[in-house]
Amino acid sequence: MFRSFELSILLIIFIVITTGAMSIPMLNIRDTDSSQRKATLVDNSIYCSFLPPDYGGNIADSESNGVAFCNQAPDGLNVRIFPDNFIRSAHFATGDGYIQVTGTINRDAYGLSSNDEGGQYDTKAPSGARCVGYKNFVNLVEPDAELFCIRCCTDTSKCDTAHSTYGCRKVIPGDYS
Structure with missing residues (x-):
């Protein structure tokens, strides 16, 4: 009888250890995914875009699973670094209620297609995406035109998320040289 009690205890310990070990990686995967959906704009030296x-x-x-890439890793954010030579130009600007970066990309540096007309990442997609310190953001990437733009807003009316097909130059006016 004592032996079956010992076996029962050992079985319970084994189940607890096995169950705990199996759930830890799942939590880490979720944490990694959400942390790669945080972008930041500081100035010309630190900026990000979703890709x-x-x-x-x-x-x-x-658009539903994009991740943040930055020109350098901002403190506290788990982001990817832009591929070498991906960003050709980046122009930082601020206005009343927003901060933005506009510029040009080298689509070949990340294998993007010249036939890809692009799309939009914003506060609604991918899930959990945000621009640190701002209520809203809009980010367009246009491989066919080799343009990118991102605007983070404290005033949500300054981030037009309803006209993605208009492209960077209309949605986020700025310097695209």
Whole structure:
């Protein structure tokens, strides 16, 4: 009888350890995903944009699972670094209720297609996406035109998320040289 009690205790311990070990990686995966959906704009030295999670991905197809890429890793954010030579130009600007970066990209540096007309990432997609310190953001990437733009807003009326097909130059006016 004592032996069956010992076996029962050992079985319970085994189940607890196994169950605990199996759930830890799942939590880490979720944490990693959400942390890669936080962008930041500080100035010309630190800025981010969302892109497909995989090399060669399509912008519109990745609107639900895009991840943040930055020119350098901001403190406290788990982001990816832009591929070498991906950003050709980046122009920082601020206005009443917003901060933005506009510029040009080299689509080949990340395997983006010249036929990809682009798409929009914003506060609604991908899920959990945000621009740190701001209520709202809008981010367009246009591989066919080799343009990118991101605007983070404290005043949500300054971030037009309703006209993604208009493209960067209309949604986020700025310097695209």
